[in-house]
Amino acid sequence: MMLLPTHHFRDIERKPEYLQPEKCVPPPHPGPVGTMWFIRDGCGIACAIVTWFLVLYAEFVVLFVMLIPSRDYVYSIINGIVFNLLAFLALASHCRAMLTDPGAVPKGNATKEFIESLQLKPGQVVYKCPKCCSIKPDRAHPFSVCKRCIRKMDHHCPWVNNCVGENNQKYFVLFTMYIALISLHALIMVGFHFLHCFEEDWTKCSSFSPPTTVILLILLCFEGLLFLIFTSVMFGTQVHSICTDETGIERLKRKHQPRERRGSWKSVKEAFGGDFSLNWFNPFSGPCDPEPLSDRDWVRQAASLSETDNTETAEERSEERKDEDSVEVTDD
Numbered sequence: 001m002m003l004l005p006t007h008h009f010r011d012i013e014r015k016p017e018y019l020q021p022e023k024c025v026p027p028p029h030p031g032p033v034g035t036m037w038f039i040r041d042g043c044g045i046a047c048a049i050v051t052w053f054l055v056l057y058a059e060f061v062v063l064f065v066m067l068i069p070s071r072d073y074v075y076s077i078i079n080g081i082v083f084n085l086l087a088f089l090a091l092a093s094h095c096r097a098m099l100t101d102p103g104a105v106p107k108g109n110a111t112k113e114f115i116e117s118l119q120l121k122p123g124q125v126v127y128k129c130p131k132c133c134s135i136k137p138d139r140a141h142p143f144s145v146c147k148r149c150i151r152k153m154d155h156h157c158p159w160v161n162n163c164v165g166e167n168n169q170k171y172f173v174l175f176t177m178y179i180a181l182i183s184l185h186a187l188i189m190v191g192f193h194f195l196h197c198f199e200e201d202w203t204k205c206s207s208f209s210p211p212t213t214v215i216l217l218i219l220l221c222f223e224g225l226l227f228l229i230f231t232s233v234m235f236g237t238q239v240h241s242i243c244t245d246e247t248g249i250e251r252l253k254r255k256h257q258p259r260e261r262r263g264s265w266k267s268v269k270e271a272f273g274g275d276f277s278l279n280w281f282n283p284f285s286g287p288c289d290p291e292p293l294s295d296r297d298w299v300r301q302a303a304s305l306s307e308t309d310n311t312e313t314a315e316e317r318s319e320e321r322k323d324e325d326s327v328e329v330t331d332d
Contacts, residue, residue, distance in 0.1 A: 037101040037162075041145050044161030048098060051159050052091065054223055055179075058186055059087055061220045066193045069207045083185055090178035093283040094160060097172045100286075102165030103151035105134045124299045138300060141249050154241055154248040169238065170272050170287045176235040183228035190217050190224070242271045 062083050067076040110128040114135070118126065127136040129149050136142075141153040143163055152166040164172045194217065197205040206213040241247055243264040270288045272280040279285040 037099055037104075039146055039161050041158075041161060044145065044158045047158040048094070048161045051094060054227070055087055055091060055182070058182065058220060058223065059084070061216050062186060062189060065206050065208060065213060065216050066189055069205060079185075079189060083182060083189075086178050086182045086185065089281075089283060090175060090182060093171050093175035093178055096283050097157075097160040097164070097168050097175050098162050100162075100168040100171060102146075102153065102163045102169075103140075103167045104146070104148040104165075105129075105132070105137065105140055105151060107148060108133045110135045118299060120299060126299055139247070139250070152247055154238070164238075167287065169242065171283055173235060173238045173242070173271075174281065174283050176231040176238065180228055180231040180235060183224040183231065186220055186224045187228065190221050193217065242267050 063080065067080050070076045110133050115126060120126065128134070129136050129142050131142050131144070132148050134149055136149050137151065140149045140151045142149045143153065143156050145156060146163050150163045150165040152169075154164045154169060156163045157172065160172060160175065162168065193205065197213075208216065237248070241251070245264075245267045269275060273285055273287045
């Protein structure tokens with residue numbers, strides 16, 4: 001086995017121990033099924049706490065400023081049920097997106113024994129990630145916060161304190177959708193409440209003083225408008241990524257890899273868990289179980305890689321080479 005000629009300069013840039021598979025520590029034994037995934041990142045944890053706080057703030061204003069003081073009990077009951085249901089689904093989706101393994105590649109499997117077990121043939125190549133000492137399958141990308149290579153990684157979202165990848169993209173899509181819906185619902189209710197208070201005495205339309213009521217409603221308006229725009233855009237980009245079978249990273253790098261693209265409907269069904277049903281909107285129902293990685297998933301063809309490299313800019317090639325090393329088998 002020898003290094004690809006196009007990647008020889010990595011020997012100079014990187015320390016030798018990062019390039020030697022025998023230096024990799026064997027992967028730990030996998031944990032039990034359903035083991036919780038949680039990223040210990042201070043910024044991500046703070047953003048997740050802020051997300052919950054903002055949803056609970058909206059819950060407080062909707063219930064105690066607008067609905068409970070209202071004398072229209074039918075209006076209050078219907079809107080209270082709808083808003084609380086959407087808020088519960090949003091927070092449940094947030095938890096699932098945050099605590100679900102996004103599709104991490106087994107850490108430390110770039111050992112000499114594992115590479116030899118793949119029985120590489122002439123012209124085949126494997127990519128190794130020196131950051132997590134693992135073999136990178138196709139469409140996997142490393143991220144420093146998660147400290148793992150993530151399959152079909154779209155991006156890292158601090159609001160859910162996790163990467164968005166193959167296994168949790170459905171939950172992230174539902175999270176953005178439900179947040180957008182409760183934001184829109186809250187804005188509509190605030191509009192009706194202002195109209196109602198202008199027509200009647202302000203002291204009768206809220207259990208709080210008029211200045212306090214106005215401040216709470218204005219803050220809710222600002223929060224709802226901001227998150228409605230943000231989550232609507234994120235929801236649209238995620239749906240587009242699923243339908244086009246192209247992750248955000250692939251789109252930003254414009255890296256059109258020579259691979260067979262699935263149809264839009266098939267990609268959507270795999271992401272949301274089968275044929276269309278109410279389970280698509282259920283954060284407690286997962287996506288289709290990904291097929292386990294086979295030997296061919298770890299191995300790529302050197303010819304295809306060279307064709308792909310020709311379509312990349314020098315800056316993109318340099319950035320990609322900083323993150324991975326490759327080993328190829330050639331005819332002697």
